[in-house]
Amino acid sequence: MGSQEPKAVTINVTGFKKFQGIAHNPTETIVNNLKNFVESKGLLPAGVTLRSCTVLETVGSGALPVLLKVLESGISGIDIKNEHVIWLHLGVDGGARKFTLEQQAVNEASFFCPDELGWQPMRQPIVADDGGISRKRQTTCSIEAILRFLKNKGYAAMTSNDAGLFICNYVYYQSLRFAEQKGHKSLFVHVPLFSTINEETQMQFVASLLEAIASTC
Numbered sequence: 019m020g021s022q023e024p025k026a027v028t029i030n031v032t033g034f035k036k037f038q039g040i041a042h043n044p045t046e047t048i049v050n051n052l053k054n055f056v057e058s059k060g061l062l063p064a065g066v067t068l069r070s071c072t073v074l075e076t077v078g079s080g081a082l083p084v085l086l087k088v089l090e091s092g093i094s095g096i097d098i099k100n101e102h103v104i105w106l107h108l109g110v111d112g113g114a115r116k117f118t119l120e121q122q123a124v125n126e127a128s129f130f131c132p133d134e135l136g137w138q139p140m141r142q143p144i145v146a147d148d149g150g151i152s153r154k155r156q157t158t159c160s161i162e163a164i165l166r167f168l169k170n171k172g173y174a175a176m177t178s179n180d181a182g183l184f185i186c187n188y189v190y191y192q193s194l195r196f197a198e199q200k201g202h203k204s205l206f207v208h209v210p211l212f213s214t215i216n217e218e219t220q221m222q223f224v225a226s227l228l229e230a231i232a233s234t235c
Contacts, residue, residue, distance in 0.1 A: 026101045027232045030070045030092035031224075033108045034185065037076035038131045044212050045108040046073050048224055061225040066232045078127060078188045080135040085189060089196045102235040103202035104159070105193050106227070109186035111208040116174040117215075117223060118208040119161050120181040123191035126151035128183040144191045155194035159205045160234040167230035173223050174215075181206055205231065 031052060033045030049071045056062050072088050075081050093103055111118060125144050132138040143151050161177055168175045181187040190206040197204040207227065209220055 024065065025235070027066045027235055028069050028092075028096060028101050028103045029066065029106055029228055029231060030072070030104070031068070031106045031108065032072045032074050032088065032189070034074050034076045034110070035134075037134060037185070040110055040112055040211075042212075043076075043110050044209055044217070044220060045110055047212075047217065048108060048209070048220055049073050051221065052224060055221050056225050056228065059225070061229070063229055063232050066228065068228065074189065075134055076185050077133045077135050078129070078137050078139070078185055080133070080137055082192070085192060086196070089193065093200060093202065103200075104231055104235070105197060105202070105204040106231065107186075107189055107193060107204070107206045108224070109181075109189075109206065109208050110211065111182075112211055114208055114210040115214055116176050116210070117168070117227075119165055119175065119177045120157070120186075120190060120206040120208065121161055121177055121179050122154050122156040123181050123187050123194055123206070124151065124183070125149070125153035125155075125191060126183055127188055130184060133185060144188055145195060148195070155191060155198070157194065157203065157205050158197070159203050159231065161205070163234040164205075164227070164230040167233065168223070168226060171226050173226065178208070181208075203235075 033049035127139040129138045193204040
């Protein structure tokens with residue numbers, strides 16, 4: 019009996035626009051330029067498709083219908099049995115000096131400042147049907163293998179169990195829940211400001227991250 023062909027890998031990427039305290043979000047620049055960057059430099063491994071690159075408003079419940087539509091569009095027409103589908107969400111941590119792979123999200127919205135529509139919940143469940151705010155969802159990506167891959171490439175990277183309680187955690191929780199329902203994977207990664215790690219290095223990092231994700235599916 020011949021060996022089974024490896025599944026194709028489809029990756030969808032999101033970033034965010036500005037929010038309070040961050041006038042220029044590096045993830046907006048990264049996501050807007052990513053497709054051209056990896057394709058022009060031939061950085062996508064064979065069998066990997068970068069299907070979508072979407073910049074989200076930094077908004078919680080007010081943008082939930084848009085977020086769910088984006089998630090649905092990322093798997094529209096895909097045969098899940100024959101493809102690995104991964105959602106990669108990028109957010110900025112203004113105080114970070116390393117790239118941070120987030121292992122989980124919690125079912126709690128407690129915003130330190132209002133989102134871009136003025137919503138500022140405190141200790142509210144993100145999904146009421148999931149129960150209380152202590153509920154956690156974890157990524158099914160091989161996060162330690164991804165971390166080793168990135169460190170071998172020379173990047174300063176780490177893992178974290180705390181994605182914060184702002185929009186990053188909100189989107190990640192919704193994405194992890196959606197991924198579980200649909201049978202694909204989700205990962206959230208925080209990046210520093212460009213003033214800490216420059217744009218070119220961050221673009222190269224995300225290209226390597228796509229490779230790491232694909233190689234560990």
